[in-house]
Amino acid sequence: MPPQVQDVLVAEALRRSYGERVVVDGVSLSIAPGATYGLLGPNGAGKTTTISMVCGLLAADAGTVRVLGEPMSTGRCAAKRHLGLVPQELALYPDLSARENLEFFGRLQGLDASTTRRRAGEVLELVGLADRAGERIDAYSGGMKRRCNIAAALLHEPELLILDEPTVGVDPQSRNSILSGIAELQREGLAVLYTTHYMEEAERLCDRIGIMDEGRMIAEGSTSELVEMVAAHPIVRLRADGELDVLATRLAEVTGVERVIPADGRLDVVVTQPGTVLAAVLEAAETAPVALTGIEVDSPDLEDVFLHLTGKALRD
Ligand SMILES: Nc1ncnc2c1ncn2[C@@H]1O[C@H](COP(=O)(O)OP(=O)(O)OP(=O)(O)O)[C@@H](O)[C@H]1O
Ligand SMILES: [Mg+2]
Known part of the structure; x- marks a missing residue:
């Protein structure tokens, strides 16, 4: 402006x-x-x-x-x-x-x-x-x-x-x-x-x-x-117990996954289209050393915009 x-x-x-x-x-x-x-x-x-x-x-x-x-x-x-x-x-x-x-x-x-x-x-x-x-x-x-x-x-x-x-x-x-x-x-x-x-x-x-x-x-x-800027990128929030870092590494290799952001007891997975990517994400979760406790697909809020743009959490 x-x-x-x-x-x-x-x-x-x-x-x-x-x-x-x-x-x-x-x-x-x-x-x-x-x-x-x-x-x-x-x-x-x-x-x-x-x-x-x-x-x-x-x-x-x-x-x-x-x-x-x-x-x-x-x-x-x-x-x-x-x-x-x-x-x-x-x-x-x-x-x-x-x-x-x-x-x-x-x-x-x-x-x-x-x-x-x-x-x-x-x-x-x-x-x-x-x-x-x-x-x-x-x-x-x-x-x-x-x-x-x-x-x-x-x-x-x-x-x-x-x-x-x-x-x-x-x-x-x-x-x-x-x-x-x-x-x-x-x-x-x-x-x-x-x-x-x-x-x-x-x-x-x-x-x-x-x-x-x-x-x-x-x-x-x-x-x-x-x-709006990141609305085209839904977020799959995975809750799991176990080795989340191993799961994060595997998810990052899945086609259609743009970014994997570790959060508290959870991974936020930014995807291009949940419809086609979800199955691959779930498969990665099933073969990783973790027990999945929850999954939801979310549209991004301001916090996600920030994560998406910077790859960092706002707070240390
Ligand atoms: N007097 C200074 N001498 C050298 N480096 C400085 C000085 N003041 C700030 N910096 C550096 O400049 C960068 C920006 O610092 P700044 O304090 O502006 O960040 P900030 O966004 O306010 O961070 P915070 O959220 O922690 O308050 C940092 O890397 C900091 O280390
Ligand atoms: Mg400051």
């Missing part, structure tokens, strides 16, 4: 190397006002590096970033005022309370004392921490700390919120609170850039999804567009 004038974020052809290794290689993405863009990719794909360039924390070797038309740079610039970043690593003072942290960050961002106090109250409410705001951060759970980190990114009322895997390692209650807080911000018209390993979060929150692997954007579209 060509970048549009009114887009909140336009990043074009971003590139970054560390030494000889190119870790982000020609990544472009744009986000319309009020839209949420999901950046998906396995560990090391280049998501955080991309986000760091988008935020002006890291210099790009090539490419450009504009936020609401303003050019991003690593120095002081107007573009930075339009965005709030929730980094992958927590950045809070453990011996201050949540409210004290937010008031400190607010003043640091140049807000006056009364605006800081008002906004701190609003964002604490939004992330569901208003009733615990006086407690020290080091007494918070991991999920509560993360919610406080999100609150800090919202103090200056940015038009674009960038979250780097905000729900990793958080308790279910915090996760729900984070997701519903983001949904509320979406309703208020905030543009969001969201990286995650969780497909269900991407499906739930994002209008557009970009799949990154080894520094490149390998596919982009809405969830249904991405699923």
Whole structure:
């Protein structure tokens, strides 16, 4: 999609190397006002590096970033005022309370004392921490700390919120609170850039999804567009006890089998046409040192799209 004038974020052809290794290689993405863009990719794909360039924390070797038309740079610039970043690593003072942290960050961002106090109250409410705001951060759970980190990114009322895997390692209650807080911000018209390993979060929150692997954007579209891309390749899910790796090797040699993906206690077999391939798949299973406990033919979901495109599971 060509970048549009009114887009909140336009990043074009971003590139970054560390030494000889190119870790982000020609990544472009744009986000319309009020839209949420999901950046998906396995560990090391280049998501955080991309986000760091988008935020002006890291210099790009090539490419450009504009936020609401303003050019991003690593120095002081107007573009930075339009965005709030929730980094992958927590950045809070453990011996201050949540409210004290937010008031400190607010003043640091140049807000006056009364605006800081008002906004701190609003964002604490939004992330569901208003009733615990006086407690020290080091007494918070991991999920509560993360919610406080999100609150800090919202103090200056940015038009674009960038979250780097905000729900990793958080308790279910915090996760729900984070997701519903983001949904509320979406309703208020905030543009969001969201990286995650969780497909269900991407499906739930994002209008557009970009799949990154080894520094490149390998596919982009809405969830249904991405699923469409691999819809012609049904998946036979085999559950079995025994030596699944032996079965996987044999299946990979069957004509009509495109890919065999080991999953938890199961093999997902991407086939061209289940009608003709199924018999050969079953024969391979019968002659392998395994006991088949279940078989189903499935149409792919977003998780399968990812596996199909990258050959990797989204989580290690
Ligand atoms: N400061 C650095 N010096 C050298 N290599 C780096 C540095 N930062 C990142 N890399 C490398 O760049 C690649 C991309 O890393 P990045 O953190 O962007 O991946 P990611 O997609 O965010 O992964 P994760 O899901 O694990 O957070 C990795 O191979 C990483 O080792
Ligand atoms: Mg990362």
